[in-house]
Amino acid sequence: MRKRNLYQPDSKKPYALSRSKVHAFLECPRCFYVDRRLGVQPPSGPPFNINSAVDHLLKKEFDSYRVKGKPHPLMKKAGINAVPFAHEQLNDWRENFKGVRFHHKASGFELTGAIDDLWQDCDSGELIVVDYKATSKDGEVSLDAEWQISYKRQMEFYQWLLRQNNFEVSDTGYFVYCNGDRSQDRFDGVMQFSINLIAYTGCADWIEDVLLDARECLESDELPPSNKGCKQCDYVQDLAGLNLLMPD
Numbered sequence: 001m002r003k004r005n006l007y008q009p010d011s012k013k014p015y016a017l018s019r020s021k022v023h024a025f026l027e028c029p030r031c032f033y034v035d036r037r038l039g040v041q042p043p044s045g046p047p048f049n050i051n052s053a054v055d056h057l058l059k060k061e062f063d064s065y066r067v068k069g070k071p072h073p074l075m076k077k078a079g080i081n082a083v084p085f086a087h088e089q090l091n092d093w094r095e096n097f098k099g100v101r102f103h104h105k106a107s108g109f110e111l112t113g114a115i116d117d118l119w120q121d122c123d124s125g126e127l128i129v130v131d132y133k134a135t136s137k138d139g140e141v142s143l144d145a146e147w148q149i150s151y152k153r154q155m156e157f158y159q160w161l162l163r164q165n166n167f168e169v170s171d172t173g174y175f176v177y178c179n180g181d182r183s184q185d186r187f188d189g190v191m192q193f194s195i196n197l198i199a200y201t202g203c204a205d206w207i208e209d210v211l212l213d214a215r216e217c218l219e220s221d222e223l224p225p226s227n228k229g230c231k232q233c234d235y236v237q238d239l240a241g242l243n244l245l246m247p248d
Contacts, residue, residue, distance in 0.1 A: 007036045007218040014103050017214070019113035019157045022207075023150055025214045030226035030233055037218050042232055054134040054178050054193075055116065059094070062117055074176070075119070078197045082128055085118040093118075102164040107211040113154075113161050121170060129158045129173035129202075134193075136180030141196055143175070151175065152200060160204035172201050 007015055017036075024042075025032040034040045065072045066084035075082055092098045099114035117130035131154060135141060143151060155173045162169045174197050181192040217224055226233035 005036075006039050009219050014108055014110035015218075017109040017111055018099075019111070019154060019161075022111070022157065022210065022214065023153055025217065026153070026210065028227040028230040028233060029217050029224040031230060032214070033217055033220075033224050051134045055132045058132045058176060058178075059117065074195060074197055080119070080128075080174070080197070081122045082119040083122065085120040085127055087118070090118070100158065100161045100165060102161055104164075104211055106208070107215040109211060109215065111161060111211075113158050115158050117176075118162075119174075124168075124170070126168045126170040127162060128170050129155055129162070130176060131155055131158075131173070132176045132178070134178040134180070136182055136191075138182070141177040141179050141198070143198060143200060152202065155200055156202040156204045157207065159202050160207050163204075171203070172199055174199055 005016060021032065021036065024035065031042055035042060062072055062084050066086050069083055069086070071080070071083050087093075093100045093115050094117075096114050097112075099112040102111050103109075104111055115129065116132045119128040119130055120126070121128060131151070133141075133151065155175075159169050159171070159173060177196045177198055178193040179196070181194060184192065
């Protein structure tokens with residue numbers, strides 16, 4: 001059971017809450033409460049090392065154009081009049097447990113989010129939030145699946161965080177979506193990727209209310225209801241029904 005970074009209702013210090021934990025609250029308030037207030041973390045899946053490698057290589061690739069102050073060929077091909085944004089804090093903004101930060105006084109949360117990249121519109125000067133994604137599927141990649149609401153919220157949260165730090169940010173961000181080609185006859189130690197830039201127009205109007213709701217959830221001494229369809233809560237219920245939960 002985790003004891004660090006538990007939410008303490010009587011504490012006057014800002015409580016650190018990441019973008020992913022805000023999403024966890026939206027997915028299931030009960031699981032969020034059990035994690036942040038009671039210290040029982042949900043089981044984690046395996047690390048996505050291939051995705052992380054693609055992410056790392058894309059950052060290095062776009063950084064080479066950032067140094068030159070020139071657009072990446074993908075940006076030119078898509079007709080995006082922008083260049084990779086250079087800023088002394090960019091490496092911190094990209095790092096987990098640092099990221100872009102903002103103290104939201106109304107909720108008492110110190111909010112964080114680690115971005116992948118920022119571009120700057122050459123006409124308006126606005127920043128463009130960019131997120132890297134990697135997959136391998138037949139057909140074209142898109143943002144049409146129901147579960148990809150998490151990608152959209154992620155983009156919107158980063159846009160909101162940057163605005164709270166007094167940056168002018170475009171409503172339109174881009175997903176650099178890399179799709180591994182499984183149609184080749186041989187592997188030979190090489191995976192070919194097609195890369196698409198998918199534009200997404202974000203709307204962050206939901207964030208303020210959600211933060212206040214999350215604070216109210218953590219302040220309560222009562223366990224909140226679970227979201228219908230939460231697989232983790234269903235799993236616990238099934239264990240209880242089979243009398244397989246650990247005794248006190």
